[in-house]
Amino acid sequence: DIQMTQSPFSLSASVGDTVTITCRASQSISGLLAWYQHKPGEAPNLLIYRASTLESGVPSRFRGSGSGTEFTLTITNLQSDDFATYYCQQYSGSSRTFGQGTKVEIK
Amino acid sequence: EVRLVESGGGLVKPGGSLRLSCAASGFTFSSYNMNWVRQAPGKGLEWVSSISSTSAFIYYAESVRGRFTISRDHAEKSLYLQMDSLRGDDTAVYYCVKNRIAGSAAPFDYWGPGIPVTVSS
Numbered sequence: 001d002i003q004m005t006q007s008p009f010s011l012s013a014s015v016g017d018t019v020t021i022t023c024r025a026s027q028s029i030s031g032l033l034a035w036y037q038h039k040p041g042e043a044p045n046l047l048i049y050r051a052s053t054l055e056s057g058v059p060s061r062f063r064g065s066g067s068g069t070e071f072t073l074t075i076t077n078l079q080s081d082d083f084a085t086y087y088c089q090q091y092s093g094s095s096r097t098f099g100q101g102t103k104v105e106i107k
Numbered sequence: 108e109v110r111l112v113e114s115g116g117g118l119v120k121p122g123g124s125l126r127l128s129c130a131a132s133g134f135t136f137s138s139y140n141m142n143w144v145r146q147a148p149g150k151g152l153e154w155v156s157s158i159s160s161t162s163a164f165i166y167y168a169e170s171v172r173g174r175f176t177i178s179r180d181h182a183e184k185s186l187y188l189q190m191d192s193l194r195g196d197d198t199a200v201y202y203c204v205k206n207r208i209a210g211s212a213a214p215f216d217y218w219g220p221g222i223p224v225t226v227s228s
Contacts, residue, residue, distance in 0.1 A: 001169065034214035036152075043218035044152065049207065055216070087152050091214055094157075094166045096142065101151035 002026050002090050006099025012107040018076045021102045023088035025069040032092040035064055035073045038101075039084045047086075048073065075104075109133040109217045111203045116222035123193050123226070129186040129203030129219060136184040140206040142215060143177060143188050145199035145224075155201070156188065159211060171197075193226045200224075 003026040013019050023033065031051045038044040046055045048064035051071055061082075063074045075082055083106055088099040115127040127143070143155040156167045156177040165177055176189040186203055200221040207216035 032212055036215075038152070043202065043220060044215075046207065046214055046216050049214040085151075089152075089154075089214065091212055094164075095168065096154040096157060096166075096215075098144075098152045098154060 001095045002029060002093045002097050004088055004090055004097045004099040006088055006102055008102060009100065010103040010105060012105050013078055014107045015078055015080055017078045018074065019078060019104060020075075021073045021086055021088075023066075023071045023073070023099050025071075025090055025092075028068050029090045029092035031067055032090060033064075033066070033071050034089045034091065035062075036087045036089065037082075037084045038087060044087065078104075080106075109205065111205060111217055111219035113201060113203050113219045113222035116201065116224045118225045118227065119193055120228050121194060121226055124189070124191045125193065125224060127188040127190065127201055127203075127222060127224070131184045131186065131203075131205070134205070134217075136179075137181040138209045140209075140211055140213070141179060141186045142204040142206070143186075144202045144204050144215070144218075145197075146202070146221075147196070147199040150199075153199070158186070160209065164211065190224070193224075195226050198224060198226050 005024045033051045035048040036044040052064045085103045110132045142157045158177045174192045178187045203219040204215045205217040206213040
C-alpha cells in the first residue's frame with residue numbers, strides 16, 4: 001500500500017500569514033492527490049484535487065502544487081476560518097491513504 | 108442536494124459485530140464508487156474500504172481486511188459495512204463518503220455526518 005507522510009504535525013500562525021504543509025508519497029501517485037480541511041464536529045471538506053485543481057467554491061488563497069512523490073498545500077493570507085486540520089490523500093492505488101494531518105492553530 | 112446519512116452505530120463488546128448503513132440521495136447512486144472512512148478519538152482520518160459502482164472492485168485497509176465487509180444495494184440506494192470481530196481500536200466515528208466523479212480514480216466530495224462506534228466491555 002502507498003504510504004503518505006505529512007508534515008508538520010501542527011503549526012501556529014496568525015491571521016494574514018502564509019503557511020505551507022508538505023505531503024510525501026512512498027511511491028509516485030501520478031498527481032492523484034487531494035487536500036481536505038477538517039473542523040471538529042464537521043465533515044471534511046475537499047479543497048484541492050489532482051494536486052493543484054481548486055474545488056468549486058474554495059477560496060483562491062488555497063493553492064496546491066507538486067508532482068511525483070512531493071506535494072504542498074499553501075494557504076496565503078490566512079483567515080480565522082482557516083484554523084482547522086488539513087489532510088492530504090492519495091487516490092492512485094487500490095487504497096486511499098490519508099496523511100497524518102496538520103493542525104493549524106492560532107498563534 | 109446530495110445527502111448521505113449513516114446509521115447502525117453504537118456500543119458493542121470486543122469480538123462482537125455491527126452493521127453500518129448509509130442512505131444516499133440527491134445523486135445517481137449506482138454510478139459512483141463509495142467509501143467508508145473513520146476517525147478514532149484524537150486521531151486522524153483513516154480510509155477503511157471502497158467499493159466500485161458495480162461492486163466488481165472492493166478494497167480494504169490492512170487494519171480491517173478479513174473482518175469488515177463492504178456492500179451496496181442500488182435498489183435501496185444504500186451502502187453497508189458489516190463489521191465482525193470488533194476490537195477496541197475499531198472505536199471511531201465512521202463516515203460514508205462519495206467519490207467526486209464516476210470512476211475509480213477520484214477524491215471524495217461528499218461525506219455523511221458520521222456515526223460513532225464504540226467497542227468496549
